Amino acid sequence: MRNLIKLAVFFVFTIFNANNIFSQNLPYTPPVVTINTNFNGNLASLDFYGTYYTEQAMGNYGAVWGRGASVNFKFGIGKNKSFRIVTGFEYNKMINANDDSFPFFTIDPAGPATDYDIFTGVLGGEYVTKPRCPERFYIGGGFTANRISAPLTNKNGPIDPAYRFGMQIHGGYEYVFGQKGMFGINVGLKYNYMNLFNSGSDLSPGSANLNDGVGLFGFKRKIALISLNLGLVFNLGQKPFPTKKM
Secondary structure, X not given: OHHHHHHHHHHHHHHHHHHHHOOOOOOEOOOOEEEEEEEEEEEEEEOOEOOOOOOOOOOOOOEOEEEEEEEEEEEXXXXXXXXXXXXEEEEEEEEEOOOOOOHHHOOOOOOOOEEEEEEEEEEEEEEEOOOOOOEEEEEEXXXXXXXXXXXXXXXXXXXXXXXXXXXXXXXXXXXXXXXOOOEEEEEEEXXXXXXXXXXXXXXXXXXXXXXXXXXXXXXXXXXXXXXXXXXXXXXXXXXXXXXXXX
């Protein structure tokens, strides 16, 4: 939680300083809806990170790198639309391969290896600076619902889908092009603490569970992802800002 707070402070400091640096004229009306489609590069965090491999090692962890894709729908609120409601969905694959390949690009890892499928839905909000400008910085957060599972290729065998609820903080930069500003690029950073609100363990014989509760190791294993997002921006309802005739 302390790292989460530090990351949030860093986001706020960076975005509001950048807002002063990139102050511009107002060439657009603010968009009604903004759609971000992103490629995700991931790093496992907290107790989700691990590289230890032995035949005797217990548990279901060992994730390090990952990749995925996400789409977010952002709905502007109010006259200036500086505040946006955010809904989104993403899929991430987390792998740690026990071979010489770079894990981030590994598709079929050599065993023993960890292999996870994570589906996430988010509902939250964010603040965007200068929504009428080509350059926009945003910061926000929200609640996340996460489905975590592992296929047969996982080091400790398959894991039945586990549903975990958490929170995320995120921030980033948008730059739009053209006279209408309908299209642009997005660079963002996100931290998702996936099992903030619930966890559990089932040690019964034959069970295939995530086992992130206190029942297996004596403490709750905190599962989190840090994601770098690179993608495209599509603005709906945005028009060139009307200018007064002389």
